[in-house]
Amino acid sequence: MFSFVSCSLVAYAGILNGHSFPYFIGVVLGALHLVRLLSRIDFEDKESCNVSFLNNTWFGFWVWAGAMTDYMIKMQLEIL
Numbered sequence: 001m002f003s004f005v006s007c008s009l010v011a012y013a014g015i016l017n018g019h020s021f022p023y024f025i026g027v028v029l030g031a032l033h034l035v036r037l038l039s040r041i042d043f044e045d046k047e048s049c050n051v052s053f054l055n056n057t058w059f060g061f062w063v064w065a066g067a068m069t070d071y072m073i074k075m076q077l078e079i080l
Helices: 002-017 022-042 046-055 057-079
Strands: none
Touching: 002 022, 002 057, 022 046, 022 057, 046 057
8 A cells, every 4th residue: 555655646746746758657667666576575574575675775766767867858858
């Protein structure tokens, strides 16, 4: 539930800030990463939980990559 709410709020922030398609691709890639993490985690195994916790940072990377791509495209369009 927390992952769904997080992804929804990040996407909503993108809508409010006027981000375009590349940003939302990053959000979707981040959401898919969280789904993959949640489907592979074994909550009874301490090491599995630790590995998933450490890999959770990739969600932020995908959102950042989408935001950076969106920004770079907007800057290129302003130059032209």
